[in-house]
Amino acid sequence: MKTCTRCGAAFDGEGEICPHCRRELDEVARWTPHPPAADALVSAAGAAPPPTRPAPAQAEADRQGEAPPVSEPGGDDDDPEGVSRRRFLTNTALTVGGVVGVGYLALGLRYLFPNVSAAATPLQDVGPVSAFPPMSPTLATIVQDGVQDGVYVVNLSNGSNPAPGQLLALDFHCTHLNCPVTWYPGVAGVGRYICPCHGSQFTIQGAHVAGPAPRPMFRHQVVIRNGRVLVGGIIS
Amino acid sequence: MRSRAAPPTARQRLVAFLEERTSFSVIFRALFMHQVPGFVNPLDYLGEATAFVFINQAVTGILLAMFYNASTTPVGHATAAYQSIQTIMTQVPLGWVLRGLHYWGANAMVVLVFAHMLRVFYVGAYKKPRELTWMFGVMLLGVVILFAFTGYLLPWDQQAYWATMVGTDMPSYVPFIGNWLLELARGGAWLSGATLTRFYAIHMLVLPLLLVGLLSVHLALVFRHGQSIAVEAEERGRRDERYRRTLVDFWPNTIAQMSVVVLVVALGLLLLTLLFKAPLLAPADPLNRAHYQPIPAWYFYSIYYVLDAVGRLFPMQAPILSPLVVIGLPLVGGIALLAMPWIDRSPSPEPAARPLFISGALVGVAALLVFTYLGNGLATGGVSNTVVARPSFAADIQPILSAKCYICHSGSSPSGGLDLTSYASAAKLHIWVPGNPQQSLLYEKITGAVPPRMPLGGPYLPPGAIQTIANWIKEGAPNN
Numbered sequence: 176m177k178t179c180t181r182c183g184a185a186f187d188g189e190g191e192i193c194p195h196c197r198r199e200l201d202e203v204a205r206w207t208p209h210p211p212a213a214d215a216l217v218s219a220a221g222a223a224p225p226p227t228r229p230a231p232a233q234a235e236a237d238r239q240g241e242a243p244p245v246s247e248p249g250g251d252d253d254d255p256e257g258v259s260r261r262r263f264l265t266n267t268a269l270t271v272g273g274v275v276g277v278g279y280l281a282l283g284l285r286y287l288f289p290n291v292s293a294a295a296t297p298l299q300d301v302g303p304v305s306a307f308p309p310m311s312p313t314l315a316t317i318v319q320d321g322v323q324d325g326v327y328v329v330n331l332s333n334g335s336n337p338a339p340g341q342l343l344a345l346d347f348h349c350t351h352l353n354c355p356v357t358w359y360p361g362v363a364g365v366g367r368y369i370c371p372c373h374g375s376q377f378t379i380q381g382a383h384v385a386g387p388a389p390r391p392m393f394r395h396q397v398v399i400r401n402g403r404v405l406v407g408g409i410i411s
Numbered sequence: 412m413r414s415r416a417a418p419p420t421a422r423q424r425l426v427a428f429l430e431e432r433t434s435f436s437v438i439f440r441a442l443f444m445h446q447v448p449g450f451v452n453p454l455d456y457l458g459e460a461t462a463f464v465f466i467n468q469a470v471t472g473i474l475l476a477m478f479y480n481a482s483t484t485p486v487g488h489a490t491a492a493y494q495s496i497q498t499i500m501t502q503v504p505l506g507w508v509l510r511g512l513h514y515w516g517a518n519a520m521v522v523l524v525f526a527h528m529l530r531v532f533y534v535g536a537y538k539k540p541r542e543l544t545w546m547f548g549v550m551l552l553g554v555v556i557l558f559a560f561t562g563y564l565l566p567w568d569q570q571a572y573w574a575t576m577v578g579t580d581m582p583s584y585v586p587f588i589g590n591w592l593l594e595l596a597r598g599g600a601w602l603s604g605a606t607l608t609r610f611y612a613i614h615m616l617v618l619p620l621l622l623v624g625l626l627s628v629h630l631a632l633v634f635r636h637g638q639s640i641a642v643e644a645e646e647r648g649r650r651d652e653r654y655r656r657t658l659v660d661f662w663p664n665t666i667a668q669m670s671v672v673v674l675v676v677a678l679g680l681l682l683l684t685l686l687f688k689a690p691l692l693a694p695a696d697p698l699n700r701a702h703y704q705p706i707p708a709w710y711f712y713s714i715y716y717v718l719d720a721v722g723r724l725f726p727m728q729a730p731i732l733s734p735l736v737v738i739g740l741p742l743v744g745g746i747a748l749l750a751m752p753w754i755d756r757s758p759s760p761e762p763a764a765r766p767l768f769i770s771g772a773l774v775g776v777a778a779l780l781v782f783t784y785l786g787n788g789l790a791t792g793g794v795s796n797t798v799v800a801r802p803s804f805a806a807d808i809q810p811i812l813s814a815k816c817y818i819c820h821s822g823s824s825p826s827g828g829l830d831l832t833s834y835a836s837a838a839k840l841h842i843w844v845p846g847n848p849q850q851s852l853l854y855e856k857i858t859g860a861v862p863p864r865m866p867l868g869g870p871y872l873p874p875g876a877i878q879t880i881a882n883w884i885k886e887g888a889p890n891n
Contacts, residue, residue, distance in 0.1 A: 320605060323697045
């Protein structure tokens with residue numbers, strides 16, 4: 176009985192290390208790209224390096240008694256100049272995987288990304304100009320992506336013939352977190368849009384005056400055509 | 412004389428057949444045939460409980476999908492999605508039970524996964540070599556929250572629609588790519604049928620795959636480290652006879668204990684389902700004609716409250732602070748959780764050896780609970796629904812007015828010229844007739860007897876608060 180110098184277990188047989196450790200070291204040597212390191216490992220354990228298997232080409236040549244073929248440049252694992260064959264294969268696999276993965280990702284993102292430009296929402300008739308009395312915001316409805324959207328149409332003129340710029344279409348979603356605001360006529364003497372969620376307030380023209388909203392209300396396209404008000408997509 | 416062995420039974424032959432082809436006994440033995448310490452803290456089964464709830468979600472979710480219709484096509488006064496849930500609740504045999512199990516399972520999942528995390532934190536079980544197990548657990552917590560968020564929209568009722576409107580707007584505060592994220596989440600500028608199909612696909616395909624993947628790694632790591640405990644226990648058992656006698660076999664002892672946990676959780680879900688029906692509010696109205704006040708799901712109450720508090724405490728800075736709360740807080744929290752094994756570098760996992768981290772976590776959890784509680788108050792209108800028989804103006808009436816009316820009835824030019832901030836200013840307009848609520852404008856306004864009903868635009872006062880105000884007027888509207 177001897178004691179293995181590597182793991183300390185008792186064993187019978189040749190050498191300084193037990194068969195178990197021998198197998199493990201062989202395994203390590205096979206998976207380690209640089210033979211010198213493997214040698215160092217093994218000799219540190221006090222044993223001879225594992226027998227190197229002849230390369231298949233070499234073995235073939237030996238059997239046929241011919242000179243071995245000249246090895247191609249850069250084709251050897253331990254060629255210090257070029258990229259090693261192993262490294263090249265690894266890089267190839269990683270690159271192919273990466274390119275294909277990024278391809279699917281880009282494809283998916285473009286596919287999922289919606290078209291929300293103002294042009295994507297056609298102008299929609301929300302009623303005659305007379306339905307929007309001066310200085311009293313009135314909730315109108317347009318349809319966007321098949322769902323109704325509330326828009327306050329505001330007539331800032333003092334009659335039923337507002338000039339461009341005197342007619343506003345303000346989206347009723349608060350600019351803080353998109354809760355639906357309501358127009359309250361009496362508030363603060365002049366009236367305010369108030370958000371029920373965190374209390375943001377806006378003036379009749381949609382300017383932000385209180386609460387956490389970061390910006391004025393969203394404005395929709397609005398035009399008057401043949402005495403009727405048409406509202407479109409969001410422009411700002 | 413040759414002893415004649417009995418011929419193998421059919422079961423033995425089946426086992427031998429499988430064994431020869433799969434070597435399954437190797438796996439079985441590796442997973443189940445080891446010894447573990449006899450006493451296990453029930454809290455250590457929170458992970459198993461969570462895993463069971465996930466199975467519950469998978470089974471009930473698949474069954475619900477057989478009837479659910481992810482479409483916003485109008486059907487009657489609602490959408491196809493809403494009507495299909497209505498059908499499940501009222502017409503499909505035991506449909507309401509299945510939806511109840513899924514609904515309560517979703518809530519239980521959030522609670523259990525969080526409790527499991529706290530337990531693991533408390534015993535310091537994220538320390539070496541379990542850092543990766545912990546990180547995968549944190550990612551699973553994220554997936555569970557996404558599950559809850561995407562599932563919330565599917566009934567397409569008022570609560571679902573507006574909570575998701577708010578929730579999907581939050582990413583818009585991310586610098587540079589915010590709007591892009593928002594439109595990607597919604598599939599458009601606002602919520603639409605595109606949002607519903609998108610959420611449904613994520614809820615039914617993406618998240619289950621993600622969860623199973625992450626969970627496999629999480630469990631594989633748990634088993635791997637569980638093995639190391641078993642190895643340690645067995646080794647110590649070899650040296651210490653008394654200790655060895657306290658060890659029990661994992662199979663069937665631990666497995667039996669786990670089955671008890673499963674039973675308790677299953678019964679709990681069933682009880683909740685039978686006692687509290689899964690809610691379905693009015694159908695979503697994108698124009699919000701009934702002035703529904705959007706509120707988040709209860710697990711977002713804390714952030715909801717913090718947002719509200721920031722707006723009230725720092726009204727001027729609110730536009731800057733709000734994004735920090737919406738994006739910054741969850742981001743910092745998530746990163747801190749992921750990095751916990753490297754933040755807490757104390758060598759010992761013992762709670763007593765990590766006073767700073769344990770007390771820090773206690774403060775964090777306490778804050779979370781308190782904010783959730785306060786957020787609940789906000790969500791229910793911030794007004795008590797309990798009727799007070801003999802109310803005092805200062806203690807019972809003023810708080811209702813300040814919570815629900817000051818926003819308009821205070822300041823230099825209050826709505827309708829009515830300043831409600833003090834007894835004297837409120838009394839000026841004679842909005843009450845002492846002893847007679849029916850004749851009092853105040854009462855007529857909050858009940859809607861005289862339109863427009865107050866608080867203008869809603870949400871209106873809960874019935875208990877209205878009764879309290881009526882009682883106060885009946886008592887002579889005293890200034891007490």
